[in-house]
Amino acid sequence: MASTSASPETVQEYASPRDSHGHGTHTTSTAGGVSVPTASVLGLGSGVARGMAPGAHIAVYKIPLQLAVFEQWSMGFQLYVQQGNNGPIQNSVSNEAPWIATIGASTLDRKFPAIVQLESGQFLYGESMYPGNRFASTTKELELVYVTGGDNGSEFCFRGSLPREKVQGKMVVCDRGVNGRTEKGLAVKESGGAAMILANTAINLEEDSVDVHVLPATLIGFDEAVRLKAYINSTSKPGARIVYGGTVIGKSRAPAVAQFSARGPSYSNPSILKPDVIAPGGHPWLVPMLVGIAALIRSAHPRWSPAAVKSAIMTTADVTDHSGHPIMDGDKPAGVFAIGAGHGQKPHLSDPGSDMGGAGFVNHDICLFLLVDCLTGL
The missing domain is CATH 3.40.50.200 (Peptidase S8/S53 domain)
Known part of the structure; x- marks a missing residue:
């Protein structure tokens, strides 16, 4: 797709098959890209990357x-x-x-675990491609906060919606939807937050979407999100840490139909x-x-x-x-x-x-x- 926008959130087409957005380059390399050894996303999922038909001639046209x-x-x-x-x-x-x-x-058979460990001892499964997930590691425990109320979209972590005095140095819970997933993390970081838990809603249920975040973060499913919010409401000072598990291949049944x-x-x-x-x-x-x-x-x-x-x-x-x-x-x-x-x-x-x-x-x-x-x- 040809686009004049530098933002992944906005696509503006122009009358040419040339690609200024990066998306078309990505998809054509999937079809016919040559082999690239030790390819990875910031060290995660390392291996040989190649297109389905390496070296094939690619002809690019506008979508008819x-x-x-x-x-x-x-x-x-x-x-x-x-x-x-x-x-x-x-x-x-x-x-x-x-x-x-x-x-x-x-779906694929690879996972990038980033598990939420609550101060209460509960574990909530999540996934993330945050660069800190290259190796098994654990973040320090942080106070949890879920900012709600008003009409400024704070539960979705819109940029400018999170009061610094409420999120400074804390792990912020953001509901999935409306704005971009990584954009939520940027909003948390700009407001002084130290980490983020991206929580699926009833719309997404258990659908996973693994992203490269700008701060320590993980995405949890809807069932885990319900448990997380119940825990936050049950104590005056909830806390949690994220336990990263690196790359795990072949442990889950695949393929399955993506939700x-x-x-x-x-x-x-x-x-x-x-x-x-x-x-x-x-x-x-x-x-x-x-x-x-x-x-x-x-x-x-x-x-x-x-x-x-x-x-x-x-x-x-x-x-x-x-x-x-x-x-x-x-x-x-x-x-x-x-x-x-x-x-x-x-x-x-x-x-x-x-x-x-x-x-x-x-x-x-x-x-x-x-x-x-x-x-x-x-």
Whole structure:
């Protein structure tokens, strides 16, 4: 995406595929970036980073409308888009045109523990990529404060909403939502706070989002947030410390459906399964994962149509996690409206099971919009 804004909170587009925001560079390197040894985020998650199809030629265009996308598809272009961030609400999927490969989000098997240890002895699980989490360590115990009341957004830690006399040198609790997660930490730091606990609300529930913070901080789930606030209200001088655990890999079941990943079925196109597949990461970084896989398939089978490539991805997708059990969606096995055909992976390049031409999609749209009975048309 091209943007003239230097702020990650604001995106201002301009008429060029050039990237001044950094986001497009990030996603294209995910699709075709070359290998980089010992890559990490401030020392966390160190390893070899590479794109799905290292060294692939990358052609960058502005994001087109769905009908323009159909024209591109007809000319042989591979089209992969995100399905949206409105999960886990049913029928929240977007980009549901049948000629588009619509990708949902899944989780990874790595964790960056940053556990809150309350003075009462309770432990609340959280995660953080604060630079101090490179190695197992513990912050000193600080007084806890949760600033509420008024209409200035102090519970969300808006910049300028936290009275210095209330937060100076303390660990500040900030509710998630409205403003940016790292922006909250900056507001705490500017007001003299020493650390932050970012607390999920009923909107986010247990969804995790691991960020690089500007001060010692961690994100806790909604259940932990309820316990934290109950503890704060139970004592006159609550205290806590953050216990960092570094990088932990392979201890949690993955992939699982990300809570924020939009769910099908499509309201406007219920006869077409959406999403098509899921892939690891957040939107839209998961899209270049599939773009890279498509590039590998196309390089091995240059005469395959876009539908054949998409079919190969879908018919080789996995419906189990790394433990061999069904991919989970929260506390239950994931259904097709959460994962589509399954988790996209580098396929064995088997023959595709379906190869629909453009005429088939045109007939489908005629049936859809003219409300004609077309059960025999596809």
